Amino acid sequence: MTRHESSFRDPLGYIFQYKGNIYRHVAHEAQEDYDLLYSSGLYEVLTQKGLLIPHKEVTDPRGTTHDAYKVILPEQLECITYPYEWSFSQYQDAAILTARVQKIALEYGMTLKDASAYNVQLHKGKLVFIDTLSLAKLTQSHWEGYKQYCEHFVVPLLLMSTVDLRMGLLMRDFIDGVPLEIATKLLARRVKARPGVLTHIVAHSAAQKRYAGNQRTAVKHQARKLNRQQLVALIDSLERLVKSLKVPAKMSSEWHKYYEFTNYSDTSFKEKQKFIRDFAAQTKPDAIVDVGGNDGTFVREAQKTIPVLSVAADIDPLAVEEGYRQMLQNKEQSFVPLRIDLTNPSPGIGWANTERTSFTDRMPGKRRLILALALIHHISLSNNVPFQQFAQYLASLGQYLVIEFVPKGDSKVDILLANRRDVFTYYTQKDFEAAFSEHFTIQKSQKLKGTKRTLYVMKRKATA
Amino acid sequence: MKFLLGYLDPNSGSVILQAILGLFLAVGYFFRHTVTGFFRRSSKKNVAAKKVDTTQKTDGEETAE
Numbered sequence: 001m002t003r004h005e006s007s008f009r010d011p012l013g014y015i016f017q018y019k020g021n022i023y024r025h026v027a028h029e030a031q032e033d034y035d036l037l038y039s040s041g042l043y044e045v046l047t048q049k050g051l052l053i054p055h056k057e058v059t060d061p062r063g064t065t066h067d068a069y070k071v072i073l074p075e076q077l078e079c080i081t082y083p084y085e086w087s088f089s090q091y092q093d094a095a096i097l098t099a100r101v102q103k104i105a106l107e108y109g110m111t112l113k114d115a116s117a118y119n120v121q122l123h124k125g126k127l128v129f130i131d132t133l134s135l136a137k138l139t140q141s142h143w144e145g146y147k148q149y150c151e152h153f154v155v156p157l158l159l160m161s162t163v164d165l166r167m168g169l170l171m172r173d174f175i176d177g178v179p180l181e182i183a184t185k186l187l188a189r190r191v192k193a194r195p196g197v198l199t200h201i202v203a204h205s206a207a208q209k210r211y212a213g214n215q216r217t218a219v220k221h222q223a224r225k226l227n228r229q230q231l232v233a234l235i236d237s238l239e240r241l242v243k244s245l246k247v248p249a250k251m252s253s254e255w256h257k258y259y260e261f262t263n264y265s266d267t268s269f270k271e272k273q274k275f276i277r278d279f280a281a282q283t284k285p286d287a288i289v290d291v292g293g294n295d296g297t298f299v300r301e302a303q304k305t306i307p308v309l310s311v312a313a314d315i316d317p318l319a320v321e322e323g324y325r326q327m328l329q330n331k332e333q334s335f336v337p338l339r340i341d342l343t344n345p346s347p348g349i350g351w352a353n354t355e356r357t358s359f360t361d362r363m364p365g366k367r368r369l370i371l372a373l374a375l376i377h378h379i380s381l382s383n384n385v386p387f388q389q390f391a392q393y394l395a396s397l398g399q400y401l402v403i404e405f406v407p408k409g410d411s412k413v414d415i416l417l418a419n420r421r422d423v424f425t426y427y428t429q430k431d432f433e434a435a436f437s438e439h440f441t442i443q444k445s446q447k448l449k450g451t452k453r454t455l456y457v458m459k460r461k462a463t464a
Numbered sequence: 465m466k467f468l469l470g471y472l473d474p475n476s477g478s479v480i481l482q483a484i485l486g487l488f489l490a491v492g493y494f495f496r497h498t499v500t501g502f503f504r505r506s507s508k509k510n511v512a513a514k515k516v517d518t519t520q521k522t523d524g525e526e527t528a529e
Contacts (some may be wrong), residue, residue: 141483142479142482146478146482147475147478199481199485204477206477208475208476209477210477211476211477211480212476212477224483224486226483227490229490229493230486230487231486232493233486233489233490233492233494234482234486234489236489236493237489237492237493
């Protein structure tokens with residue numbers, strides 16, 4: 001049994017792993033809240049609407065020594081992702097979901113005692129609230145999660161929408177939300193003048209500064225209790241602010257709609273798709289991870305023969321946004337779009353660097369197929385990563401690999417080398433094969449018609 | 465010093481702001497959901513009534529034929 005490293009913030013319960021399953025320990029102190037969740041009918045409503053992860057009560061698999069009030073086994077998540085890896089729309093939907101859960105909870109005499117963005121996860125193609133113990137009896141005269149909601153959701157979304165989509169990455173440095181104070185410094189005046197921003201961010205930040213440590217004033221104001229309708233109005237106002245935010249209209253990127261402007265002919269594109277479909281069918285992986293996945297085009301090809309959980313990780317927030325929208329549109333249940341820069345993937349952060357684990361440690365499945373298509377020139381030429389190190393990292397990610405080698409002379413490589421001295425004497429197909437052969441067995445290679453590129457199928461060596 | 469106080473602060477500013485905002489937002493919420501809702505409902509009713517009228521007329525014409 002291992003208590004999960006991330007589960008220490010709530011003294012009323014924690015999650016633990018036992019024989020590969022994640023359980024939740026409900027402490028005796030949480031009895032009243034937990035029982036109310038059922039007796040009020042809130043659990044049934046939220047799970048029926050697909051807003052809360054369903055669970056079943058089970059006998060404590062660890063025996064009786066842990067003295068739990070209850071032990072619950074939630075529906076198991078296949079892949080954990082973090083806010084700083086989400087597209088804008090996924091982040092926005094997570095904010096709306098949290099507000100919806102809070103609104104419904106208020107109707108049933110309960111409330112969310114926190115508003116962490118980490119409590120929302122993508123499960124079977126839909127966002128779902130996963131922290132059952134966040135729901136508590138409504139006793140406070142205010143919403144305890146108000147500031148956290150602003151810092152976990154409103155501030156990152158505002159910055160992404162009005163400054164730059166990559167501002168979501170701030171959540172990586174500020175594990176408990178981007179401080180209101182920082183938002184007031186970064187947001188433009190015209191944005192701060194919007195009524196919702198003015199109240200929930202600017203005034204909020206000013207109030208925090210003004211009353212920091214002034215407990216007497218706080219107690220005095222607490223005496224003015226907010227009734228349920230006022231609390232609902234507060235959530236409604238936050239929700240409207242979040243819904244009003246959009247992906248910046250003028251934003252364009254190098255990778256967004258990449259496949260519409262490639263130098264592939266239709267034939268070679270189809271050839272590449274077939275190659276991936278065939279290899280996926282042959283290896284039967286239990287998860288597929290495309291480490292330069294753009295909007296997920298090729299991962300979806302692989303899913304046509306093996307419909308397993310597939311991750312499309314990409315550095316470009318617009319490509320990931322497109323992937324998320326397609327996922328919703330096609331009602332895909334096994335697709336996970338992630339904004340990941342492979343040259344600097346999400347590290348382990350938080351307490352002891354283990355509270356939020358690294359991208360590498362969160363790979364789904366056990367028998368993974370990794371796709372690295374048209375990526376090597378960006379890793380090895382733009383970022384100077386030697387072939388050996390790239391091969392070693394890919395071998396740590398999965399058992400099978402489909403990789404595309406893009407040689408010098410390819411138009412995309414020529415662009416990369418256009419304004420710099422070509423010091424990459426090792427960047428040859430021969431060196432590539434030698435370096436990757438240290439970690440993988442090359443099973444097959446195929447030149448892509450009409451291009452100078454080659455596709456490789458590799459299997460990780462047992463010693464790698 | 466401010467930083468230290470911020471670190472120790474039990475979100476006093478957040479609590480105070482909510483107490484103030486609660487009053488104003490509730491008024492706005494009431495108008496949006498009750499008053500606007502009333503007008504929306506009545507305009508929907510009017511549209512529905514018009515539709516019914518049209519259908520009845522058509523039915524009538526058909527019967528006449």
